[in-house]
Amino acid sequence: MSENSRTDEISLDRTDKAILNLLQRDNKTSQRKIAEQVNLSAPAVQRRIKRLEETGVIQANVAIVDPAKVGQPITLFAQVAMESERTDLYETARRSFVAAPEVQQCYYVTGEADFMLVISVRSMSDYEALTRRLFFQNNNVKHFRTFVAMDRVKVGLSIPLG
Amino acid sequence: MSENSRTDEISLDRTDKAILNLLQRDNKTSQRKIAEQVNLSAPAVQRRIKRLEETGVIQANVAIVDPAKVGQPITLFAQVAMESERTDLYETARRSFVAAPEVQQCYYVTGEADFMLVISVRSMSDYEALTRRLFFQNNNVKHFRTFVAMDRVKVGLSIPLG
DNA sequence: ATTGAAAATATAGGCGA
DNA sequence: TCGCCTATATTTTCAAT
Numbered sequence: 001m002s003e004n005s006r007t008d009e010i011s012l013d014r015t016d017k018a019i020l021n022l023l024q025r026d027n028k029t030s031q032r033k034i035a036e037q038v039n040l041s042a043p044a045v046q047r048r049i050k051r052l053e054e055t056g057v058i059q060a061n062v063a064i065v066d067p068a069k070v071g072q073p074i075t076l077f078a079q080v081a082m083e084s085e086r087t088d089l090y091e092t093a094r095r096s097f098v099a100a101p102e103v104q105q106c107y108y109v110t111g112e113a114d115f116m117l118v119i120s121v122r123s124m125s126d127y128e129a130l131t132r133r134l135f136f137q138n139n140n141v142k143h144f145r146t147f148v149a150m151d152r153v154k155v156g157l158s159i160p161l162g
Numbered sequence: 163m164s165e166n167s168r169t170d171e172i173s174l175d176r177t178d179k180a181i182l183n184l185l186q187r188d189n190k191t192s193q194r195k196i197a198e199q200v201n202l203s204a205p206a207v208q209r210r211i212k213r214l215e216e217t218g219v220i221q222a223n224v225a226i227v228d229p230a231k232v233g234q235p236i237t238l239f240a241q242v243a244m245e246s247e248r249t250d251l252y253e254t255a256r257r258s259f260v261a262a263p264e265v266q267q268c269y270y271v272t273g274e275a276d277f278m279l280v281i282s283v284r285s286m287s288d289y290e291a292l293t294r295r296l297f298f299q300n301n302n303v304k305h306f307r308t309f310v311a312m313d314r315v316k317v318g319l320s321i322p323l324g
Numbered sequence: 325a326t327t328g329a330a331a332a333t334a335t336a337g338g339c340g341a
Numbered sequence: 342t343c344g345c346c347t348a349t350a351t352t353t354t355c356a357a358t
Contacts (some may be wrong), residue, residue: 007230007231007235008231009230009231009232009233010231010232012232020225020227020232023224023225024224024225024226024227025222025224026222026223026224027189027190027223027224027225028189028223030350030351030352031351031352032350032351032352040326041326041327041328042351042352043326043327043328043352043353043354044325044326044327046352046353047325055231056228056231057227057228057231057232058225058226058227058228059226059227059228060187060188060225060226061188061189061190061223061224061225061226062185062186062187062188062189062223062224062226062318062319062320063182063185063186063189063220063222063223064186064220064221064222064223064224064319065182065186065219065220065221065319065320065321065323066218066219066220066221067321068169068171069169069170069171069172069217069218069219070171070172070174070182070219070321070323071171072321073169075269076271077269077271077278094315097315097316098315098316101322102322103316104316104318104319104320104321105280105316105317105318106315106316106317107237107239107309107311107313107314107315107317108311108312108313108315109238109239109309109310109311109312110309110310110312111307111308111309111310112307112309113309115315116239116309116311118267118280120321145273145274146273147269147271147272147273147274147275147278148271148272148273149269149270149271149278150270150271150272151269151270152269153256153259153260153268153269153270153277154259154260154265154266154267154268155267155268155269155319156224156266156267156319157224157226157227157266157317157318157319158224158227158266159227159229159232159234159266159282160263160264161227161232162263192333192334192335193334193335194333194334202343202344203343203344203345204334204335204344205335205336205337205343205344205345205346206342206343206344208334208335208336208337209336209342209343212336
């Protein structure tokens with residue numbers, strides 16, 4: 001396999017980490033300003049960012065949308081337990097979760113649950129409709145438990161690098 | 163209060179939604195290319211993006227870092243139940259969760275738990291240390307339950323806009 | 325591997341329709 | 342509101358150290 005297989009750790013020096021911390025806050029920061037903050041020239045910063053993107057350390061550059069501002073004020077968690085861990089049944093469920101646009105995040109977990117989902121919807125009736133599609137319609141779902149988020153206290157995907 | 167108070171919904175037409183869907187995938191897409199895709203001029207696209215940022219529809223522009231590539235391969239959930247819902251005790255806990263850099267996401271939820279946390283760490287022993295700081299050291303934490311993510315099936319903060 | 329300058333892109337703002 | 346045009350800023354490339 002190549003030298004940067006999908007899961008291998010990339011070594012980062014102090015400067016790389018400083019750059020990543022800045023970009024995780026605001027990736028529109030100009031290379032010139034980043035250069036000032038990390039005591040480097042702009043092209044040097046540019047090369048480092050390019051490397052971070054090519055090696056997959058930076059997975060994506062995205063705009064974060066406020067769900068409440070676009071009419072999707074309800075965030076909730078669904079904890080899903082499956083009947084059987086058979087691979088084909090697991091795959092079917094997994095694919096249905098990935099395909100649902102309301103599902104922002106889906107993790108396969110150990111413990112009392114098998115999947116943990118983070119979901120964003122316009123209304124509780126939309127959520128009910130979604131549970132019918134994803135859970136009740138799948139025989140392999142043993143049970144699920146819902147937690148409604150009353151406050152999105154802290155939301156992000158930042159990885160602290162020190 | 164002003165015309166764009168913090169939680170009010172902003173009306174978006176079809177074009178705004180198309181732009182947001184593009185930017186949620188890749189906010190480095192140039193205004194020129196966006197303009198082609200939505201059949202508008204680049205300056206028109208620019209004005210719309212500016213409005214979306216000023217009204218807070220676009221909350222932030224960030225780089226997404228792959229946790230495994232930077233040596234933090236472990237993602238987990240902590241479901242936390244509190245003893246008392248007293249405001250001051252809630253605030254203390256809430257602040258400690260927000261302050262912890264390992265805590266990527268923190269939601270205050272209804273149901274059997276009070277808080278749901280998404281956490282990213284280097285190792286299980288780092289997680290153990292974190293639980294001591296956040297949970298065992300806080301008398302108001304009744305109990306907590308951990309779910310280790312074996313697979314980050316789908317991870318993002320995108321809001322589907324149709 | 326860094327610098328500094330030049331070329332190519334991209335963004336921001338003014339103006340008339 | 343848009344599209345066009347122009348000015349500014351930023352990113353990218355390249356020669357030289």
